[in-house]
Every structure is written in C-alpha cells, then in structure tokens.
Amino acid sequence: MEENHLFPVFFKVHRLQILVVGGGAVGLEKVSALLDNCPTANLTVVATWFLPELEALVKNAPNVTLVQKEFSCGDMFGKDLAIAATNDHEFNYFVWEKAKCSKVLINVADTPELCDFYLGSVVQKGNLKIAISTNGKSPTIAKRLKEVLQDALPGSLNEILDKLQLIRDRIKGDFSEKVKQLNQITDVLVKKD
The missing domain is CATH 3.40.50.720 (NAD(P)-binding Rossmann-like Domain)
Structure with missing residues (x-):
C-alpha cells in the first residue's frame, strides 16, 4: 500500500x-x-x-x-x-x-x-491550524476536507487553546509530568461514549 x-x-x-x-x-x-x-x-x-x-x-x-x-x-x-x-x-x-x-x-x-x-489546504480556527496533504494526488480532495473540517470545528477552539495554555504554564514538574497532566485534562476531547 x-x-x-x-x-x-x-x-x-x-x-x-x-x-x-x-x-x-x-x-x-x-x-x-x-x-x-x-x-x-x-x-x-x-x-x-x-x-x-x-x-x-x-x-x-x-x-x-x-x-x-x-x-x-x-x-x-x-x-x-x-x-x-x-x-x-x-x-x-x-x-x-x-x-x-x-x-x-x-x-x-x-x-x-x-x-x-x-x-497544502489549511484549516484555521484562531491559533489552531491544520494542514491537509494528499501527497500531490488530489488538491480537490484536500480542498473538500478543508471545507468539512472548517465547518465541523467549533469557533470557540481559540478560547479553549488560551485556557489550556494558562493551565500548561501553571503545571509544575518536568516535561513528562506536564504531558501526563495535560493528557488527563484533554482526555475529554477524545473520549467516546
């Protein structure tokens, strides 16, 4: 493949x-x-x-x-x-x-x-930026995916990013500890019912 x-x-x-x-x-x-x-x-x-x-x-x-x-x-x-x-x-x-x-x-x-x-096609919501590549095969598909993601992502994402940055700046510990705590905090974003 x-x-x-x-x-x-x-x-x-x-x-x-x-x-x-x-x-x-x-x-x-x-x-x-x-x-x-x-x-x-x-x-x-x-x-x-x-x-x-x-x-x-x-x-x-x-x-x-x-x-x-x-x-x-x-x-x-x-x-x-x-x-x-x-x-x-x-x-x-x-x-x-x-x-x-x-x-x-x-x-x-x-x-x-x-x-x-x-x-690539770029989706942007405030500070969140997602680039899409089809490896040069179909810029049209990349454009369509951009449209889907642009509509699907909430406009409040930038506020969430700002709050997470404040939390990240306040977390104590080394890099591993910070990653562990941030993963726990953001777990709700990927949890499936």
Missing part, C-alpha cells in the same frame, strides 16, 4: 525570504495562499507582467515586492523558498533547475515530482 511520506512542517514565513516566479493566475493563487496564512510574509514576485488582482492583493502587504522583469538565476540569491508559479511547464522546469543549483527549496505548480514541498 502506498503511503504519504511527507513530513509536515509549518514555516514561519515572516522570517524567510520567498521567491514567487509568475504574475498570472497561478502566481496570484500562490501569493494569496501565503498571505492568507501570514499577512507579513516576505515575498518577492518576479514576472514580466502582473494580473491587476495580484497588484491589488499586495498593495497593502508591506513585505511583498513585485519585480517586473524576466526571471534570472540571480533572483534565487538570498531566498529560502521558491515557487515556480506559471502555466508554462518548460519555464517552470527552468526555474526548478535554478533553485536546485542554488540549494533553494522549491514548489513547482502542478508538477508534484519537482516539488520539495507542497502548499
């Missing part, structure tokens, strides 16, 4: 430098996803043209720079992550090659075999 061997990671994108190559619909989708998750993400978007919707989206995003020019390998300099976000597969492959040469992790839109990471 095939399994998903991806290791889920949540990047602090306000601390990283991210390059997005492409100013069309695909670029808009990727920039929008990044800014939805972190409005202060540090993004440089390189393209020969930009959709007006992309320009409008980043107008109030202080850490996003639009650079209207042809992509070059120098654009990878100082970047931590890159996203090839065009609908031109040959060009995206060229961007992938430059990222690999620069040792920059890259996501190539609609080409799972060239991706070092995926931008």
Whole structure:
C-alpha cells in the first residue's frame, strides 16, 4: 500500500525570504495562499507582467515586492523558498533547475515530482491550524476536507487553546509530568461514549 511520506512542517514565513516566479493566475493563487496564512510574509514576485488582482492583493502587504522583469538565476540569491508559479511547464522546469543549483527549496505548480514541498489546504480556527496533504494526488480532495473540517470545528477552539495554555504554564514538574497532566485534562476531547 502506498503511503504519504511527507513530513509536515509549518514555516514561519515572516522570517524567510520567498521567491514567487509568475504574475498570472497561478502566481496570484500562490501569493494569496501565503498571505492568507501570514499577512507579513516576505515575498518577492518576479514576472514580466502582473494580473491587476495580484497588484491589488499586495498593495497593502508591506513585505511583498513585485519585480517586473524576466526571471534570472540571480533572483534565487538570498531566498529560502521558491515557487515556480506559471502555466508554462518548460519555464517552470527552468526555474526548478535554478533553485536546485542554488540549494533553494522549491514548489513547482502542478508538477508534484519537482516539488520539495507542497502548499497544502489549511484549516484555521484562531491559533489552531491544520494542514491537509494528499501527497500531490488530489488538491480537490484536500480542498473538500478543508471545507468539512472548517465547518465541523467549533469557533470557540481559540478560547479553549488560551485556557489550556494558562493551565500548561501553571503545571509544575518536568516535561513528562506536564504531558501526563495535560493528557488527563484533554482526555475529554477524545473520549467516546
């Protein structure tokens, strides 16, 4: 049976430098996803043209720079992550090659075999964030699961998280003791009748 061997990671994108190559619909989708998750993400978007919707989206995003020019390998300099976000597969492959040469992790839109990471569907309720991956097989299923979870999770989750943090901060003992006590407190969340 095939399994998903991806290791889920949540990047602090306000601390990283991210390059997005492409100013069309695909670029808009990727920039929008990044800014939805972190409005202060540090993004440089390189393209020969930009959709007006992309320009409008980043107008109030202080850490996003639009650079209207042809992509070059120098654009990878100082970047931590890159996203090839065009609908031109040959060009995206060229961007992938430059990222690999620069040792920059890259996501190539609609080409799972060239991706070092995926931008998964994300469910968020306050501080709770759940990422969903189908290992690149079906972003549509991930989107549908996101909708189900978004509706199923109560809006009061953030209040619960705040209270649990207060409890965690007050618990005495070493790490093992704290985990044991927190497991007892939260056991009610997973108990079945």
